[in-house]
Amino acid sequence: MSVTPAHLRTLADRAEALSAEVRTVCDSVPEESPEHEPLTAARHAADWLARGANDLRSAATDLAKLQAQPCGLPWAVCPEHGNTLSSQAGISTCRVCRRTWNYSRPSQPCPEPVTWKVVDQAGTETRMCDGHVLGARAAVANATFVRLYDGSGAF
Structure with a gap:
């Protein structure tokens, strides 16, 4: 089992x-x-x-x-605020919450857990984390956003 x-x-x-x-x-x-x-x-x-x-x-x-499967999109984001990171001398900082990571997070694949399925107008499905969904909602017109689970494993 x-x-x-x-x-x-x-x-x-x-x-x-x-x-x-x-x-x-x-x-x-x-x-x-x-x-x-x-x-x-x-x-x-x-x-x-x-x-x-x-x-x-x-x-x-x-x-x-x-x-959890990692988001894996080719750039990482702040898990709470999305594409709000700046990086300097190997330290990434969210410009909203000021949380930091001790590596250049924007150049790393996103390690956050997949929590959403996004389907664009052409039917292309992309699975992504909460932070990437924030940017996708603003950038992808007429997409369907389906919450897979809350990151705790609860479907």
């Missing part, structure tokens, strides 16, 4: 639901009841399940990044 980010998120949801159910059961026992103290271990288990759910979500995000 192949593990997917969606599978890990489903497991995280189940762990979170089970944690909530255990807490509800434990909280239904009054503190003065003799059964209250033995439920301490169950409360700890609920905490572990909640932490496990968070770890599963984190693993899903990491797996999605590993499985």
Whole structure:
């Protein structure tokens, strides 16, 4: 079986639901009841399940990044602002957010994950990242833009 980010998120949801159910059961026992103290271990288990759910979500995000196809267009962009980079002495800087990269990003193939499918009037399909879509929306008339997923692996 192949593990997917969606599978890990489903497991995280189940762990979170089970944690909530255990807490509800434990909280239904009054503190003065003799059964209250033995439920301490169950409360700890609920905490572990909640932490496990968070770890599963984190693993899903990491797996999605590993499985994501890079945009690969021949010039890189700021992932948030698009074609807003300037480069000097091997340092690239976004002119909007001032984020920097320690290499000449504009001359590198784009490493950002593919999140969009763009189909132009002639039917040519190009897959690209969020940053490149910003420029494509302004430059490509009558194109169709289809969101593939949000970069976290969620389709």
